Amino acid sequence: MMFKAFFKPVALAALLGLSATPAAAxxxxxxxxxxxxxxxVSPTMAGYFELRNRGDRxxxxxxxxxxxxxxxxxxxxxxxEDGQRRMVHLDSVRIDPGxxxxxxxxxxxxxxxxxxxxxxxxxxxxxxxxxANHDDLCTDFPVRHSAP
Amino acid sequence: MKTKIRIGLALLLAALTLAGCxxxxxxxxxxxxxxxxxxxxxxxxxxxxxxxxxxxxxxILFFGYTHCPDICPAVLARVAxxxxxxxxxxxxxxxxPVFITFDPERDTPAHLxxxxxxxxxxxxxxxxxxxxxxxxxxxxxxxxxxTDGQDEAYDFTHSDYIYLLDRQGRVRKxxxxxxxIDEVVHDVQSxx
Numbered sequence: 001m002m003f004k005a006f007f008k009p010v011a012l013a014a015l016l017g018l019s020a021t022p023a024a025a026x027x028x029x030x031x032x033x034x035x036x037x038x039x040x041v042s043p044t045m046a047g048y049f050e051l052r053n054r055g056d057r058x059x060x061x062x063x064x065x066x067x068x069x070x071x072x073x074x075x076x077x078x079x080x081e082d083g084q085r086r087m088v089h090l091d092s093v094r095i096d097p098g099x100x101x102x103x104x105x106x107x108x109x110x111x112x113x114x115x116x117x118x119x120x121x122x123x124x125x126x127x128x129x130x131x132a133n134h135d136d137l138c139t140d141f142p143v144r145h146s147a148p
Numbered sequence: 149m150k151t152k153i154r155i156g157l158a159l160l161l162a163a164l165t166l167a168g169c170x171x172x173x174x175x176x177x178x179x180x181x182x183x184x185x186x187x188x189x190x191x192x193x194x195x196x197x198x199x200x201x202x203x204x205x206x207x208i209l210f211f212g213y214t215h216c217p218d219i220c221p222a223v224l225a226r227v228a229x230x231x232x233x234x235x236x237x238x239x240x241x242x243x244x245p246v247f248i249t250f251d252p253e254r255d256t257p258a259h260l261x262x263x264x265x266x267x268x269x270x271x272x273x274x275x276x277x278x279x280x281x282x283x284x285x286x287x288x289x290x291x292x293x294x295t296d297g298q299d300e301a302y303d304f305t306h307s308d309y310i311y312l313l314d315r316q317g318r319v320r321k322x323x324x325x326x327x328x329i330d331e332v333v334h335d336v337q338s339x340x
Contacts, residue, residue, distance in 0.1 A: 038221050039266035041259065046217035077218050084291055085219060085325070086305035106326060111217045113301065145225060 027055045028095075028134065033141045034148055035112075036105070037121035045118065047110035047127060047141055052100040060092040060132040061101070063110075068125065070114025077106055092132060105147060119143045174339040177312070177320040184311070184319035187284045189248065192260040192273035200317055205244045206339045207313040208332070211290050211306065213251035214263050219308055223325050227310065228269035230332045239337055242315070245271040248284060250292045250304045252276060288319075314339045 033049035053059050064072040074090040093108065095101050103109050110127070119125045121143050128138040142148075191197035199207070208227055212220035227245050234240040247264065249255035252275045255263075260273030275281070285292060292306035308325040312335055321335055 036217075036221055036225075038217075039263045041262040041266075042221070043215050043254075044217040046221070075218065080305075082291075083307060084293075084305050085308050086295070087216075087218070087303045105218060105222050109218045 028053055028059060028137055030129070030137060030139050032148060033127070033139055035119065035125070035127075035141045035143045037143050037145050038118060040118045040120075042118055043113065043115065045112050045115065046105075047112060048103045048105065048147070049110075049141070050100055050102045051095060051129070051137075053095040053097055056097045057133070058097065059095045059134050061095065061129060062092045062132050063130050064112070065128040065130055065136065066112055066125070068115055068117045068119065069112040070116070071112075073111045073113065074108065075111045076108045121145055174314060174320055174335070177314075177335060177338065179314075180319040180322070183287070183289050183322075184313065184317070185287045186317060187280075187287060189274040189276040189280055189284065190257060192257050192264060192275075194257040197272065197274055199246075202244050202246075202317070204315050205242050206315055206336050207311075207317070208243065208245045208336070209248070209288070209311040209313055210246075210309075211248045211250060211285065211288075211292070212308070213249050213304055214255050214259065215251065215301075216303070219325050223308065223310065224264075224267050224271070226327060226329055227332075228267035228271070230329045230336070231269040231271075233329065233333050234336060237333075237337075239340060240270075242340055243336055245269050246274060247271050248274045248281065250281065250285075250294075250306055252278060252281060312336065312339070 029052045031050045035045055035047045038045045051061065061074065063074060066072055074093055076088045076090055077085060078088055079085050093101055101108065124140040124142045126138055127141045128136040130136050186198065186200045188196055188198045210223055210227060212223060224247065231240055231243060231245055234243055249260065255275055257275060260275060264271045264273045288311060290307050292304050295303050295305055310323040310327060311319055312321040314320050320339065323332060
């Protein structure tokens with residue numbers, strides 16, 4: 001699954017035939033998106049994906065908007081030197097030009113909270129990733145029991 | 149003198165062989181004498197639950213909490229898959245998955261009763277007072293620490309081992325959270 005979004009200024013510049021803004025600035029690709037299936041009474045669920053910055057500007061992922069969730073946070077599951085697993089809240093995730101970031105089980109993940117309903121395995125739901133300096137990136141996340 | 153030493157070594161070797169389980173099931177899984185033990189908590193029906201009441205069952209014991217979005221549901225899913233694989237082979241009868249929450253405030257018996265059956269693995273959910281859960285965690289070498297979060301949310305820093313207990317309730321093996329399902333199935337079968 002691939003989806004591309006562009007900076008609004010870039011699209012506007014293209015429409016107006018302007019060249020002041022770099023043409024390739026800030027386009028993003030998302031792939032391997034999925035949500036882990038959880039029980040219908042689950043208060044949370046996690047989303048995973050890979051995000052690639054094909055543009056020439058740094059992009060900062062800040063969170064997500066999801067219709068059925070009252071909130072979304074970026075988290076990282078980290079194992080300390082003491083062997084303890086801890087969940088770290090990330091205010092944002094920086095993606096440099098040409099770089100990619102992977103959200104995967106046991107590592108970075110999108111935590112959806114205050115779920116008004118829990119989508120079931122086999123369904124797909126729209127998740128819009130939100131950025132500090134980029135348009136939202138919306139795509140369908142299939143709900144699965146395990147990683148694709 | 150040398151003869152006495154040889155006899156002593158032979159006796160020691162014989163004793164170690166017996167202690168090493170001999171013909172006991174799972175003889176390649178050494179008994180962990182530092183961790184484990186009996187305990188009593190409250191089950192998902194709100195009833196007192198004593199581990200030793202599962203006599204003659206192999207137990208897959210693990211800790212977590214239901215507000216955990218990443219590791220805990222993944223571990224639950226893997227344990228459930230191992231149980232279902234055993235079931236397909238007719239070996240699930242004497243096997244009991246047991247989940248102990250770190251989070252008695254939110255993981256009430258009623259919530260566990262609704263949450264756990266979805267995994268279709270006959271999982272017993274256990275909760276209790278914080279002091280009771282801390283005591284069990286200490287028995288099993290589990291560390292957990294409540295951490296403040298935003299918007300009245302909180303999480304836990306915790307160890308995430310899965311424990312395999314034999315039919316006498318003794319710890320026989322520990323697995324990491326991303327354990328190999330086939331390995332657990334094989335180990336469980338070796339204890340039956």
